[in-house]
Every structure is written in C-alpha cells, then in structure tokens.
Amino acid sequence: MPPSLKNLPFRFLGRLVSACVCLAITFPLASGQTDEIPEPWRSLPDRLRAAAETFPLARVSAGEAWPVFETVMLGNNAIRYEDSGRCFDAFRFRTPPAPESSGDMVWAFTAPRAWLHWYILPREGEMEEFRSWHHAVALHEEFPAATRENPVILQRLEGDRLKPDTEYILWFSARDRDAPGGELRFAIHFEKSDDQDDGKVKEPDDPDAIIKALRLQKAGARRQAQYLGSRGARLLLDTKLFEAGYGERRIDDLLTSLERTRRFRGGFFMTMEFHIPPCRSEPLLADIVKAYGEPDLMLRPEDFPKREDSDDGDEKEPPRDVYYFDYFGLEVNRAAGRVVRVRSQAVDLARWRQSIPAAGLAWSECPVVQADCTLFYRDGRELARVVSWGKPDARRIDDGGPLPKGAYASPDAPPGSGLVHEGEGRFRFEYNYADGTPRVRAKLVKYRWQGAYEEFFPNGSPKARMPYKDGELDGEARIFDESGKVVRSVIFEEGKRVDMSENAP
Incomplete structure (x- = not known):
C-alpha cells in the first residue's frame, strides 16, 4: 500500500510485493463451528485429546526458576490422516498453579523442517491461539542444532489466555x-506477573524480552560466523588482518543490529546505527581480497546522501569507499588502500548479490539502508548506477556508456514488463498482478518521476495517483478505496504540500 502522503517521495523497490507467511494453522477449532471446518482440522482436536496420554508430559519453569530444556522426538506418537496425507504429533504441559501462572508464557524451540506448523490446544475447552512469533537472529548455546534456514522460534502467549494448573497440548x-521424525527441543517458562509491571511499557511480542526471560546465551563469535555463513565475519576474525577482539565486537554489533531492526509493510524499516571505533591494524584491502575474494558491493561517498546531522568536518577527511562482504562494510582510505573502520548492517549483501540474474538486463535498488543509489546490470556485471533515483537531483555517477534499451528484471518482482528503458534515461515502470491486471504504472524522464505514478487494486480500480513533475510531487495526490472513492487528497506544488482537502479523513 502507498505510504502516508506526508512521507512522499518514497523508495519503491521491495514495496511492490508484500507477503505474510503464517506457520501456525489459523483454522478456528471452536466446537460450535465444526460443520464449516474441513478435515483433518474438524476431527483433529478430538483425536489429539483422545491420544493425550500417549504424548510426553513436558516440564515447565516459572518465576525465578531457571528454564528447563526438553527434547521430544516428533513422529513417535504420530496421528496420521490417510486421505489428506497429514501427520500430527504433540507433547503436553501443565501450567503452574496460581499465582505462579499469572504471568505470560514464553517459549523457544527448534523443530524439524518437515514439521511445518504448530498450535496450542487445551485438553478441555477452548482458548485463543498464538498471534505472532519471531525468528532468533543469533545462535544460542541451548539450541546447537539451529541453522539460519531453520532458526530458533520465539513466542509469547499472554497469561490471561491460560488457566492455572491446567493441561495443554502443543501439536505439530x-x-x-x-515425514521423517526428528528432534523437537524447547523450553517453556512462565514469567512472574510483576515482571511486566515494572513501570516500563513492554511489547507483548518483543523477542528480546523472550530471550531474556528464557536466559538464552549467545554462542561465541566463531560459531556465530559459521551460523550466519558470513565471509565478512570470518575475515574479521582473521588475526593476520585485524587485531584480536575487534572482529568479535563487530560481530556482536551486527547481532544487536539484526535484533533491533524491524521491517514494516510498505518497505519502511527501523534499525540501529553504531558509533564504530577505528581499526588500528589497518589491513590492506588487496590482502583481504587475495585471501577472501572480491566484495559483494562497493559504494563510494557519493552513493550516500549527506545527513542533516553529519559533521562538516567529515568532508575534510580523505575519501573512503566502502567494500561490503555480506553484512560488513570495510571503509577504505582511497589513497592508501587500507581499511580504517568496519561497519555492519542488517542486510546480507551476499544473498542480495546472488539474486541478481546472471543473464540479461537487471536492476536493483541498493539494499544498504543508508545508501541512495540504483544499480543496473547486464549478465551479472554492473553497467551503471544512479543516485537519488526518481528524485529531482537524480543523476548517473558511473563512467559507463549509454544504458542499453530494453526491459530490466528485478529480483522477486511481480509479473509485468517491469522497468523498461526507452533510451536517454526515459523509463516505463509497469508491474501487474498474477492475472495481468495492472498493479503499478509510472514513467521516469532523466531518471526522475514524471507524470502520474498510479497503483491499482486487484479489481483494477485505482488505489493511488501521485502527480510528479521533474521528480517532485506537483498537483493533487489522491488515495482511493476499492470502490473508487477518494479517501485522502493532498495538493502539492514543487514537492511541498499547499492544501489538504477538508473532506479527506
């Protein structure tokens, strides 16, 4: 969906596709609705309850007690449905008696990838289900089998949804x-109610609070590097290049950044930046490349917009190019060719680079949060880059020749011709829904938005219409509901809002 009109202009790549994948089954299991529920979900609660005594009874902890880590072999007590091919297995736990159970339930687990879904069911009666979960970003000592593809899952269930001294079934x-059986490892803990009454506002699904409540311990830096599959982390731990301790601290900075980064629908994000100390060893970039290969991306100072809070004294420093190895950017003194500082960010540029098609024309916005450049490729090799894409000051900053005409593919883009270069910086921006219905239509001239930027609902009715002139909003910008009614209207002149419709909400 388009952002608030107050936030325009905005970056578009990655905002065209929104996906929400839910690992917990969302079919309601209330007995009063069973006629509307298909098999196997309709009969599953009764079958699970009938087989409850065959499921292992897990221990739980509460209050100041240390969490207890349990292991259950999924598949040993499976319930199988021949018609649908579904397979279910479970374990039981009993909530502590009051008042120990008055706080929230928090738990963490790793499960075999073949067991895709999980859910909670009271042995008697009904209840509200889990609403959200999180993937742990780091490797923890208590879950040594976790991988980046199959990480630890963290969840919270508010205490008022659970009854004290009552048995529940958690099924997978x-x-x-x-499906092959496998090991389910987990810990369930009940917080004290006063843990949540310390005067601080706590988000009920804050993963950091769950990690703290379960007292999970991060593994060491070398194991984190292996867990992340990070070439950048490995080179930072190379004591032939960096002083002891420097790489470990940068890896810890990265994990904190990953934990604190939140991404929202529409492509917006919230992240954390660190004040990065200088690198005293100042290794040569050439030595790093010789030992670890070419970087995934190089950014120059002009790829980063000047921040309002930046120090003018920074301009007097020698130019520094940043060479990225997955999560880590090596700031290199251009004249000396030496690494003077290492920054980290929450995007794996190795994965991003692998997503660029190896054949044909392609484009991508730079995934580094602080950068503002758009990259163009042919057969996997960079052709050109444009800073401030779509904006009034958009311009090419590469030394290449004319950009080839044609359609440029984008990783994970929806159907449609995509970004089509017509020559001399003129583009058509066209994406569709799966059935061919227009989703986005826009044009750029000299790399700047020009004319109407339009988004559409799946039924073909307009969703948003933003008028642009030379990269700035100019005219009446409107947002519609699916019936075609204007729900918000703002008038812009040369990028500045000059009037808001009195009838708009």
Whole structure:
C-alpha cells in the first residue's frame, strides 16, 4: 500500500510485493463451528485429546526458576490422516498453579523442517491461539542444532489466555504422513506477573524480552560466523588482518543490529546505527581480497546522501569507499588502500548479490539502508548506477556508456514488463498482478518521476495517483478505496504540500 502522503517521495523497490507467511494453522477449532471446518482440522482436536496420554508430559519453569530444556522426538506418537496425507504429533504441559501462572508464557524451540506448523490446544475447552512469533537472529548455546534456514522460534502467549494448573497440548503438523521424525527441543517458562509491571511499557511480542526471560546465551563469535555463513565475519576474525577482539565486537554489533531492526509493510524499516571505533591494524584491502575474494558491493561517498546531522568536518577527511562482504562494510582510505573502520548492517549483501540474474538486463535498488543509489546490470556485471533515483537531483555517477534499451528484471518482482528503458534515461515502470491486471504504472524522464505514478487494486480500480513533475510531487495526490472513492487528497506544488482537502479523513 502507498505510504502516508506526508512521507512522499518514497523508495519503491521491495514495496511492490508484500507477503505474510503464517506457520501456525489459523483454522478456528471452536466446537460450535465444526460443520464449516474441513478435515483433518474438524476431527483433529478430538483425536489429539483422545491420544493425550500417549504424548510426553513436558516440564515447565516459572518465576525465578531457571528454564528447563526438553527434547521430544516428533513422529513417535504420530496421528496420521490417510486421505489428506497429514501427520500430527504433540507433547503436553501443565501450567503452574496460581499465582505462579499469572504471568505470560514464553517459549523457544527448534523443530524439524518437515514439521511445518504448530498450535496450542487445551485438553478441555477452548482458548485463543498464538498471534505472532519471531525468528532468533543469533545462535544460542541451548539450541546447537539451529541453522539460519531453520532458526530458533520465539513466542509469547499472554497469561490471561491460560488457566492455572491446567493441561495443554502443543501439536505439530507435517504435510506428508510419511515425514521423517526428528528432534523437537524447547523450553517453556512462565514469567512472574510483576515482571511486566515494572513501570516500563513492554511489547507483548518483543523477542528480546523472550530471550531474556528464557536466559538464552549467545554462542561465541566463531560459531556465530559459521551460523550466519558470513565471509565478512570470518575475515574479521582473521588475526593476520585485524587485531584480536575487534572482529568479535563487530560481530556482536551486527547481532544487536539484526535484533533491533524491524521491517514494516510498505518497505519502511527501523534499525540501529553504531558509533564504530577505528581499526588500528589497518589491513590492506588487496590482502583481504587475495585471501577472501572480491566484495559483494562497493559504494563510494557519493552513493550516500549527506545527513542533516553529519559533521562538516567529515568532508575534510580523505575519501573512503566502502567494500561490503555480506553484512560488513570495510571503509577504505582511497589513497592508501587500507581499511580504517568496519561497519555492519542488517542486510546480507551476499544473498542480495546472488539474486541478481546472471543473464540479461537487471536492476536493483541498493539494499544498504543508508545508501541512495540504483544499480543496473547486464549478465551479472554492473553497467551503471544512479543516485537519488526518481528524485529531482537524480543523476548517473558511473563512467559507463549509454544504458542499453530494453526491459530490466528485478529480483522477486511481480509479473509485468517491469522497468523498461526507452533510451536517454526515459523509463516505463509497469508491474501487474498474477492475472495481468495492472498493479503499478509510472514513467521516469532523466531518471526522475514524471507524470502520474498510479497503483491499482486487484479489481483494477485505482488505489493511488501521485502527480510528479521533474521528480517532485506537483498537483493533487489522491488515495482511493476499492470502490473508487477518494479517501485522502493532498495538493502539492514543487514537492511541498499547499492544501489538504477538508473532506479527506
């Protein structure tokens, strides 16, 4: 969906596709609705309850007690549905008696990838389900088998949804009735109610609070580097290049950044920046490349917009190019060719680089949060880069020749011709829904938005219309509901809002 009109202009790549994948089954299991629920979900609660005594009873902890880590082999007590091919297994736990159970339930687990879904069910009666979960970003000592592809899951269930001294069933589902069994490792802990009454406002789904409540311990830096599959972390731990301790601290900075980064629908994000100390060893970039290969991306000072809070004294420093190895950017003194500082950020540029098509024309916005450049490729090699894409000061900053005409693919983009270069910096920006219905239509001239930027609902009705002139909003910008009614209207002149419709909400 388009952002608030107050936030325009805005960056577009990555905002065209929104996906929400839910690992917890969302079919309601209330007994009064069973006629509307298909199998196997309709009969599953009764079958699970009937088989409850065959499921292992797990220990839980509460209050000041240390969490207890349990292991259950999924598949040993499976319930199988021949018609659908579904397979279910479970364990039981009992909530502590009051008042120990008055706080929230928090738990963490790793499960075999074949067992895709999980859910909670009271042994008697009904209840509200889990609403959210989080992936732990780091490797923790208590879950040594976790991988980046199959990380630890963190969840919270508010205490008022659970009854004290009551038995519950936590079940897991596999799509294949012959799915291989595997180890489920977990810990369940009940917080004290006063843990949540310390005068601080706590988000109920804050993963950091869950990690703290379960007293999970991060593994060491070398194991984190292996867990992340990070070439950048490995080179930072190379004591032939960096002083002891420097790489460990940068890896810890990265994990904190990953934990604190939040991404929202529409492509917006919230992240954390660190004041990065200088690198005393100042290794040569050439030595790093010789030992670890070419970087995933290089950014120059002109790729980063000047921040309002930046120090004018920074302009007197020698130019520094930043060479990225997945999560880590090596700031290199251009004249000396030496690394003077290392920064980290929450995007794996190695994965991003692998997403660029190896054949044909392609484009991508730079995924580094602080940068403002758009990159163009042919057969996997960079052709050109444009700073301030779509904005009034958009311009090419590369030394290449004319940008080839044609359609440029974008990783994970929806259907449609995409970004089509017509020559001399003129582009058509066209994406569709799966059935061919227009989703986005816009044009750029000299790399700047020009004319109407339009978004559409799946039914073809307009969703947003933003008038641009030379990269600035100019005219009446409107947002519609699916019936075609204008729900918000703002008038802009040369990028500045000059009037808001009195009838708009």
